[in-house]
Amino acid sequence: MQHLSPSPRLVLAITGLLAATILLMPLPKEAQPSARTVHIDATQFAFAPGRVQVKQGDRVTIRLTASDVVHGFYLDGYGLQRRIEPGVSEEIVFTADRPGKFRYRCGVSCGPLRPFMIGELIVEANTPYWRAIGVTLVAALGMLVALWQSGKHRPYQEVLSGSG
Numbered sequence: 001m002q003h004l005s006p007s008p009r010l011v012l013a014i015t016g017l018l019a020a021t022i023l024l025m026p027l028p029k030e031a032q033p034s035a036r037t038v039h040i041d042a043t044q045f046a047f048a049p050g051r052v053q054v055k056q057g058d059r060v061t062i063r064l065t066a067s068d069v070v071h072g073f074y075l076d077g078y079g080l081q082r083r084i085e086p087g088v089s090e091e092i093v094f095t096a097d098r099p100g101k102f103r104y105r106c107g108v109s110c111g112p113l114r115p116f117m118i119g120e121l122i123v124e125a126n127t128p129y130w131r132a133i134g135v136t137l138v139a140a141l142g143m144l145v146a147l148w149q150s151g152k153h154r155p156y157q158e159v160l161s162g163s164g
């Protein structure tokens, strides 16, 4: 009788090929880290824009201005902060290496509603991150299938060595 299930070696080879394919796939151009400049203006009691989106790995320049009184800028997660005087623009340059959502807030007591001066920086996880997950999943799946298949093959091989 013909044994129909693939051998563990074949499964491993296919898994390896699949993982290599995922690794070697060219990145879409828009996923490449780039330099981003964002202008954020602070007024009582809001930041404009209140939401900034960048990609993980981007070299981000935030240019800060204050239109009325002295404000502050504090970025959670990255621990970056600046004091912004009206008429003087400040610059923060950093690499957005951590994916996630991070709040930026005013750290200077500029008025009663200062606690509501909150904005959000969204750092989109880049493709290599998803690629890493893909490779891990494929490898895990391949291992499972290989283990499962080797379990199936053992009695078959024992029969072979017993008869030979």
Ligand SMILES: [Cu+2]
Pocket: 042, 043, 044, 070, 071, 072, 106, 107, 108, 109, 110, 111, 114, 117
């Ligand atoms: Cu403020």
